[in-house]
Amino acid sequence: MSALVDEVKDPGSPVAMWLRGTFPHHKDVQLAYRISAGPARVLPSPAVASGTQGAAIDWWLRMLVDRAVSVDLALTGLMSRRVSCVRAGLELLFELGGIDREGRIQPVDSTRLSDRPDEWWARLCYALALWVELHRAASVEGSRLTRLGPDSRAADLLALANDDEVADLIAMRDLAIRHLLPALPPGPVCSGAAFDGSRDLHADSDLIAGGVLVDFKAGRGGKPRADGSRAAGLARAELDQLLGYAMMAYSDTFALHTVAIYAVRFGHYAAWPITDLCAQLAGRPVDFPTLRQEFARVLQVELPAYWAEPRQKRQSVAG
Template identity: 35%
Template sequence: MYVTYRYRNLSHAIDDPASPLREYFHRRFPNVRPVQDGYRQASGPIVVEGVTASPGTVAAAFDLLLRFRLDAGYRPRVAAAAEAISAVPEHVATVSDVAAVAGAAVRPSSDGDIESAVAVRACWALALTTELYRNPLLVLGSPPAALIRDGEFTTEALLALAPDDVVELLGALYTRAVTALADVLAGPHDAVALGPAFAGSRWCAADADVIVDGTLIDVKTRMGNRNKKSGVRSDSLPRNDIYQLLGYVLFDRPDEYRLTEVAVYSARYATLHRWPLQQLLDTLAGEPVDLAAERAAVWELLGAQDDDAGAVVEPSPSAVPAPETAADPEDVSAPAEAVVADSEDVSALSDAVVADPEDVSAPSGAVVADPEDASAPSEAVVTGGAEPDGRRGWQRLVQWRGRLFARRGRS
């Protein structure tokens, strides 16, 4: 019986040497060097340093800050999707209240100021509750889970979770972003999509960070590579990041978002890199590219049917992108790679993969169990719409803890 490659999410497909999608990107768009060189030349020195917390949580919280700045009424559903939260209406209301606090805090006042510390604390709390959904096995080391166990899951307690150094770091990133992304963050806009999923996300979980008026923006908060001699860090654009952008563009088979430009915002370098979409495709391919034809080719690789090309894909309930993969494996400040439940992924953290090499990493000190072997065989039946592995993992953990406590009670 003929079977096809099973796509877990876009990041995994790009990382996996056995993936037909990765092979296609390498063969069809091999000329990444000109794009990488231009990226390095446009990058200045790092302006916001500091590695005081989980890089993945920092990335997720910063992404949320930008989303709330673009839409103060934004409500990240995935932040309340963890079983321990979604099963209790009062907990869901608390998470919604934290989101409302974030939206109100990022809205500029008459003098242009914002309550950045309050916004940061709210977004940090939402990033932590999102991690509790994406990686349910973090429950034993998750600060929100501890609040639930202690009966203290309140708005005030969640806002108090962010350490002062995290508030300072994210505040600095956000302050820089308000200037560097002034034309993006300032309205009005014709169309804004936060954490958008794509038609192809049905077969390979993928969602971007933000799309504003036809410009797809991927947000990065990584430190960059450190020169071993000088100790100075510099920014770079790994090949897989470029292919991640391509994946988003080519997954949009019906051209729902009318993309005309792609961009990467490097938060620690406060630099927005932009490329006209057609120019980027032609440069990477080394020849003129027919966008519709390339989207059709990717559609076939995903195992999708032609009559599904115009299907509307509901955004997955994710809100925050997962952390980025390190360009330099020796860079100790890079987040450890983790498995993200097939949702939006990180996103497609729309409302995530982010899913997105952007898989969510655990909070500092937490242990993450990989629910899926990364070395899984390259041939498997394509599936879609299955229950996320993370939710099943949560249920197994709850059952295991229940049995453990029952034994302790009998002893």
């Protein structure tokens, strides 16, 4: 099954075509977002592996907010046995509370380990990110996990993040405590949740809190300006991804009323009531339940037909 994050980047996909055709007026939203975000507050050193770092801070932010974080995706990557350090991974997951003594997965309540130092949390979240990469990446070549053997222990996994990455993660966490946590509404919290439409197209949320769907973005922004600062960007594909998440909650189980982006390196929380955002992007009033039904048809009928076409034909459409 394909993933929403991939479909919105493919201009020939029925998913991207429907979203961009239905919501063509995106430039004002992008401009307002860039202005309100201001410059990046935390920028990584060259020693930071940005892809893994983004996934690692996602884990830490979930741990800050959700007292029942699922580590299922990380465990799936670990148990794929594409690397030999499975024992070390299980040892670390048990220490975290993500599995019991019989190896059964259970939700993690980070408050149980609130006495652990920041460095431990940073290194733990980096290890979780590496395991998710095992699940998603086509190849394990270049993964730091390949440095470890079958006799490795949890401490060896925690040592895989370098000192710059640890410091960077702590700085982003500190920024989130000041700017993300106070912005979140009261109400039920769920991280990593799948939607009804996840049966049709792979997608899961970073965070849902009190009816607000929050997507974390850890990008460093655009090209450096003359003073070395960077401005935030909201790419069309990122906006489409946010809309897609909301559309895929067919039955409205989470009672979503607002979508938001938290720009991790900018400490910027931007939120939009769903119907207001859709109306602005569409350039007209919208019936959101009807839009959800239309999007479901795209995922269930048009997308399978698109993927059934020969690859050459799909590429010609995209081109």
